[in-house]
Amino acid sequence: MLDFSRSAILAEGKLGLLTSKTAACLVRYVPGKVSCIIDSTRRGRSIEDVLGFGGGIPIVGSLDEALVLEPDSLIMGIAPRGGALPDEWRQIVLDAITGGLNIISGLHTMLGEDPGILEAARKRGVEIWDIRRPPVPDGISQGLLRNKTGKVVLTVGSDCRTGKMTVAYELVRALESIGTAATFVPTGQTGILLEGWGVAVDRVPGDFMARVVEDMTLKALNKAGLAVVEGQGSISHPSYSGVALGIIHGCCPDGMILCHDSSRSEIPGFAAAIPSLGELIGMHEMIAAPVFRSRVIGIALATHGMSEAEAAARVAEAEEETGLPATDVIRWGCGKLIRSLQEGLL
Amino acid sequence: MLDFSRSAILAEGKLGLLTSKTAACLVRYVPGKVSCIIDSTRRGRSIEDVLGFGGGIPIVGSLDEALVLEPDSLIMGIAPRGGALPDEWRQIVLDAITGGLNIISGLHTMLGEDPGILEAARKRGVEIWDIRRPPVPDGISQGLLRNKTGKVVLTVGSDCRTGKMTVAYELVRALESIGTAATFVPTGQTGILLEGWGVAVDRVPGDFMARVVEDMTLKALNKAGLAVVEGQGSISHPSYSGVALGIIHGCCPDGMILCHDSSRSEIPGFAAAIPSLGELIGMHEMIAAPVFRSRVIGIALATHGMSEAEAAARVAEAEEETGLPATDVIRWGCGKLIRSLQEGLL
Secondary structure (H helix, E strand, O other), X not given: OOOOOOEEEEOOOOOOOOXXXXXXXXXXXXXXXXXXXXXHHHOOOOHHHHHOOOXXXXXXXXXXXXXXXXXXEEXXXXXXXXXXXXXXXXXXXXXXXXXXXXXXXXXXXXXXXXXXXXXHHHHHOOOEEEOOOOOOOOOOOOOHHHHOOOEEEEEEEOOOOOOHHHHHHHHXXXXXXXXXXXXXXXXXXXXXXXXXXXXXXXXXXXXXXXXXXXHHHHHHHHHOOEEEEOOOOOOOOOOOHHHHHHHHHHHOOOEEEEEEEOOOOEEOOOOXXXXXXXXXXXXXXXXXXXXXXXXXXEEEEEOOOOOHHHHHHHHHHHHHHHOOOEEOHHHHOOHHHHHHHHHHOO | OOOOOOEEEEOOOOOOOOOOHHHHHHHHHOHHHEEEEEOHHHOOOOHHHHHOOOOXXXXXXXXXXXXXOOOOEEEEOOOOOOOOOOHHXXXXXXXXXXXXXXXXXXOOOOHHHOXXXXXXXXXXXXXXXXXXXXXXXXXXXXXXXXXOXXXXXXXXXXXXXXXXXXXXXXXXXXXXXXXXXXXXXOOOHHHHHHHOOOOOHHHOEHHHHHHHHHHHHHHHHHHOOEEEEOOOOOOOOOOOHHHHHHHHHHHOOOXXXXXXXXXXXXXXXXXXXXOOXXXXXXXXXXXXXXXXXXXXXXXXXXXXXXXXXXXXXXXXXXXXXXXXXXXXHHHHOOHHHHHHHHXXXX
């Protein structure tokens, strides 16, 4: 882990809610730690205009412009499919090192294993934090959470980028605001950046995924009686389903919150239809059950880009279809989900 | 990959069908490549007596006794839970290196990354093959198999060690014996040892599991119109479910064969009840469907340790419960499964 207080975030050509998830979440939740965003294609535009939030954080056109603002670190602000380092970014990373910045990356490509980057960082005396570097657990999951004290809530999704991290993070903040202690369990790079701990489960060898989630959830339950675990991917996603299921069985959730992007009916790039909310609920409860009986207790929709009326209509449809409380936590807060938690679990 | 033709197999204290799966499968399928088994607790017993097969392969009490038989390699014959190198085995490995043997290991602990072992091997000029060392794919699964030509059959299970590898391997041999070309796709250490290619998917980082299975299945389909993929773990297993699901979605099976050990009603060590065969069929078909519509086409029971009459009763019960053909391929061959394949898929 590496601290940062004034980061330049690299999101070249990609700044957006879905296209640069890490950048967008840092701007949303820790704007005071963001010095600027680098995206030459949006240079000079207001970040409020691009993301819908972000205050006065500048969008600059190059690393050189960013360096003028004296950041302490360069954060890779996107997570491209597969997580490799785009070729054109390698030189930017090297230049940032020359400029004296620490490098923080959640890519699958471990920058600290790139001999050129590593040597440059050593020479300049800066650090490299590869967020996704996996721990080496000393064994597989023990199923310890099946007899846990305390409660666990997990966000699950109909796809990637449906708000699982955001909903978990917002829920913990909302619970704390009403005096209910809860701990957020980060399972992906953005959550780890926000919280300063966690493991990117998608990088962990298959056999150990459940174990690292078990370890993190136990740690969280030691801090508060309620752990809110960030899910990853989707059990119906062609590439990421294994990670999603490892997290479900690893954390033994008492309740699951199903996150869905209301604008999506298929998984982009795969032409795979997304099952209905009702089907997804059935699938999640069925697949969780052999390890731990779990219920979906609410629906969290992402409705960005829709009018308020359209978003409200989608929420009403979801409630009608599932019989569960639904909301968009960014528009309307976590009240409905908290009431469902209070009635069902707490 | 490393060739071996006269291996000593280390199974100290563990030689048995379930306790030393790798050793047992090598003895069963490539006895000509097995020089001896090392297990001091069973020294002098006949291997036929311990495993039920194996002809005249000797069980010796120590590495020294094994070296007298002039093996070319030492194979780690067990896969302990979590896959770590038992402390007491480290010295045996070092002594085997001193004795001039190549080392073949499917443990999660990479022997080639142990400085002492590595240095000893270099000095003696022998090789180390860590079967589980994962490849680094250049991206995630592309979902290419959803539009494949050719057919894919996958063995899935109610738990670990239920015969998924054995059934897949037997099925390919049985198909070949009737003139139907098929390719076995090894996804675990034992299958890889038997076939000389493959990837231990449980060692692959979560995001890439489906991708490596996709790659291997495509390769297999290029050789024959029918690929028989070895599944791993179980979608209902507390620790290994993620790997199991990554393989299901990665290979897009047209048909699945459900493997179950008839003597087991719960997952050892977890006190987790194993769902009924009917429930397992429903779970597998439901969880596969969003990516690729797949059906369970047969049941493969492991009935070792039972009388013939009891085994037959279990098969009849399974057929009654599921309406699918059931058998134990070790007792009765693959005929029923092949007929089901021919009727449903080929």
